[in-house]
Amino acid sequence: MSAFTPEQLAYLQAHRDDSRVHEIYGVYCVPIALATISTTLRVWAKTAGRNGVTLDDWLIIAATVCLVGQCASGLGFGPPHGMGRHVIASEPYDLMMVRKGDYVFSHFYDIALVMVKLSILAFYYRIFALPIFRKFVVATAAFVIAWGIGITVTLALACRPIAAFWDSNVAGDCLELVTFTYFTNISNLCTDIWIFVMPWPVIWHLRMQTKRKVLLCFIFSIGLATCVVSSVRLTVVLGHGNPDFTWYYVPLGAYSAFEPLGGLLCANLPIIFHMWRKRRNILTDSFRFKTQPSSTATPNSGGSRRSRIARSLGLSNNSQSLGDSQARTIIGDEESGWHQETQEQRAEQSQRAQFFDKVEKSHTISVDVAPSENSSRREPLFSSSSAGIQLPPRAAEGMKKNVWEVRRQR
Structure with missing residues (x-):
């Protein structure tokens, strides 16, 4: 001491x-x-x-x-x-x-x-x-x-x-x-x-x-x-x-x-927070798509839907300075690997998806536009019901409209 x-x-x-x-x-x-x-x-x-x-x-x-x-x-x-x-x-x-x-x-x-x-x-x-x-x-x-x-x-x-x-x-x-x-x-x-x-x-x-x-x-x-x-x-x-x-x-x-x-x-x-947020977005987007089923499919409709899912998950493009998918572990950007979608963009995408789903449901099924030569009477092209749009009893030869023509006209 x-x-x-x-x-x-x-x-x-x-x-x-x-x-x-x-x-x-x-x-x-x-x-x-x-x-x-x-x-x-x-x-x-x-x-x-x-x-x-x-x-x-x-x-x-x-x-x-x-x-x-x-x-x-x-x-x-x-x-x-x-x-x-x-x-x-x-x-x-x-x-x-x-x-x-x-x-x-x-x-x-x-x-x-x-x-x-x-x-x-x-x-x-x-x-x-x-x-x-x-x-x-x-x-x-x-x-x-x-x-x-x-x-x-x-x-x-x-x-x-x-x-x-x-x-x-x-x-x-x-x-x-x-x-x-x-x-x-x-x-x-x-x-x-x-x-x-x-x-x-x-x-x-x-x-x-x-x-x-x-x-x-x-x-x-x-x-x-x-x-x-x-x-x-x-x-x-x-x-x-x-x-x-x-x-x-x-x-x-x-x-x-x-x-x-x-x-x-x-x-x-930062990694824990971003992955938790990413999993929450996955669950939200999955629920949204499940509640809006499409009765029929059109050419490339699956691709467009996959694109929407990819964008919603932040998997579209990477920043030019990032090397792999882990770049999104810290920041989940849609366009450059760093950007996070705003609420207004999400709402706009949701409304656009709902509009095209309605168009696909109404117009992807071919519709008769000219009566058959053998038909003795004119039949209604459409019949309304609580279940939605239904096919006519008999389809004749002629021009047919599909969803892509409707979109071009719009």
Whole structure:
């Protein structure tokens, strides 16, 4: 306890029974629940949307596993061994276990950050087909991988022998953890800013309204909120060097858990929201078409109806900057892959579909326009009934009208 001044020792003795254990359970259980639920919903949404599980999904799954492992190590090595209480209230063995838990926790933290970044970059590479942009994505991914390997190896060899990291009775040469943590945080913050602003130039050159460009830039920049967490984490980095580390590890561990969680949620929630909206539109459109059956079919009528269904599902055309169907996972555009139909357009399409359905029902059946030579009396061409239009009793040779002639006359 020689690291404390007499005033500090007096303060610790006066607050010996203080506890932050309830904070630890809260800040570690919440990320486990949110990460697991959001990733599960993401995988379900991709499967339900028939887009399949791709590389960015597997990387998010790996990030979720690392985040769960990070929080589980904090819970397992923390409160049972005195974390959340002042250091003078813990036994030497418990202090060793807290340091060992910090070693495991830090490895999970670094790997989780790398996996989240790589998942976002893999998503960019898949939906943006611009060659120059993909080169920037690949270069950034290479930097992130090198950064992750560097900090992981450095942390693994932080002390020689490594047991000196958690056991104060082992003599060894150790890295300055405060300096290393500052470097990790600052480099991580710069990388996050770069990754989240990368799509802006590509989006700004799309052929769409300016307000939609601004909206898309905002959607892709939601992840900048994690940069705020990284910035706040810098203010509590000194907890790594504080002698009362069992107390000051609590805010540092909380920000370390919520930082990768923020990136993970920013990658998952837009996909979950869009796929939920897409499935809701599918159900709505299916119900609308089922309630308006057509008794007969005309040439190309099936094609026109399939076209209407395709347009209603947002499957018509892709943007020139998108690579495959997953481009519609974030934004479901009808004309350029980014545009969402307005309510007025939907109402207009519905009225047009109802009009043509009535025309098809009335005129697709051939109608007699000239009486037969052998007919001794004139018969009515049409007979009305509650069931609709019916055929004449006998059809004669002559010209026939169909739905296409009616449409041309109109």
